[in-house]
Amino acid sequence: MVKEATMRVLPRARTTDTQQAAGQAWRFNATPYWFVLPYLFFFVVFRLGPSIAGLGISFTNWAAIGTPQWVGLANFQAMTRDPRLADALRNTAIFSLVTVPLLIVLGLALALFLNRQKPGRALGRVAVFTPYVIMSTVVGVLWTWLLDKDFGLVNLALSSFGLGKVPWLVSQDWALLGIVLTTVWWTVGYNMVLFLAGLQDIPAELYEAARIDGADSLGLFRHITIPLLAPTLFLVLMLTIINSFQVFDLVFVMTSGGPGTATLTLVQYIYTTGFQFLKFGYGSAIAVLLFVILVVFAVVQTRAYRRGLSGAQ
């Protein structure tokens, strides 16, 4: 869903056709509708309709049993008194605050490193991207084993450096960090590939010109790479934030939100509320909250980005 936002192909505006069509006298032509109708049917029934229905259900007390009733804002008022929701929000925020910077900085560092004309860089790129090809639940099962307290590879490696055992997934203090670690390993390659594409779009002549003018590599990075990479950086940041707010698969497999509520996240809470306790109304209300948070972040980020652009000019 969120990845959908990434899919963009450079449009070269071609308005001549439509202008021609608009110039002609309007007469009904059924052909376009036959082209759009199949998609429109699926879009309305399986995407647009359910989105609107989800919003509607959030104002009801719909549950598995009993007749649903309109309860106005009662679900949203109940949220303010729900300690589990508070935990879910806190955990999701902490997860995002740790994961997003790690994924951006590491992704960019890897892209810069593996963008150099050196032997073996193709191997490096393939290696870093490979984890991303594995499905989320398999990653979860694998890392549950790697992070095992007594026999997991991570703790064995730590102890060979003389460090103690970390109770990764079984302690309230460490469980979320275990999920963070897994997420970074799994998805950093995706960000790296997006950054690499951005880097390759920067014309090499710019670097040459700046070098002739006497710029050092730090200067090149600050005054050419970063400004020209800004659109990529914005997109990757947006995607990473949106994805981290929706973290679910790894949590479901590795900890089911536990121990206690230590790794309970927003989407995990939507899942348990809606499909284990079958409280459809309240579950939908939490999903609406997630939507609102995502929209707020998208707006704030876009504003900040625009301001950054105008400030740079």
Added chain:
Amino acid sequence: MQNSKLLGNLVWYVLLGVIVVLALAPIGWMLSTAFKPEAQIATTEIVWIPRTPTIENFTKVLNNYPILRWTGNSLLVATAATILVLFLDSLAGYALARMEFRGRNLIFMLTIAMLFVPIQITVIPLFLLFSRLGLTDSYLALILPVGGNVTGVFLMRQFFLSIPSDLEDAARVDGANALRIWWSVVLPLARPALTAVAIITFLSTWNSFFWPLIVTRTDAVRTLPVGVAQFMSLRPGMVQGTQAFGQSMAGAVMAALPPIIVFMLLQRYFIEGISRTGIKG
């Protein structure tokens, strides 16, 4: 000069080595564990090459779990969904890019808006819809909602805006109707965009977890990610109350290796496809 270049190369190779090892060691450990007998798995020393390699974990998984069935279900669902999306989106994307009709802008704006609505809002209504239809736990419930995805339409439209319409105009002058032009002129031109949409749709459906978890109940239609999650990880590493990481890892290997091999073979297209569709805008 010579020395600093040598040092630079040394640093390069050491860092490259560290990166490759960190990225691939977990996968190597998965393989290593999968081929160890259970007694050699829970030890405190790091043994990469199993002392007495065995395939018993794999045979146990194949005997205990319908993992081949899950894989077959995933392949079927992902393939059907991809064909559906290619059909819907190449038609609609073409019309949105090239044809003038009432409601066009509305359809496009609603499509864009849905890029920002998380699917978690839709799953409860979708579940209620499929329950009413008596279609939960069916292939249809897994395939049909993918047709409502908006990425492909968006991608196709942008692609058609980026190519000239000369060939279509020529075909129109020759008297071909719109459907014919779409089939024999437009689709052959759109192969790069169709490939990108196909890869994206297939992968996202293949990996999809949240909706299949909710809507499937039986192994008859259960997909691979859901099967792995529910059975390899019911208290991860435990099978009937005993430690069984060998079986978990054997299952993980069977689920992870085919995509890894496909990726290794086609990695150039994968990475090009992702960077091209992911970034240009």
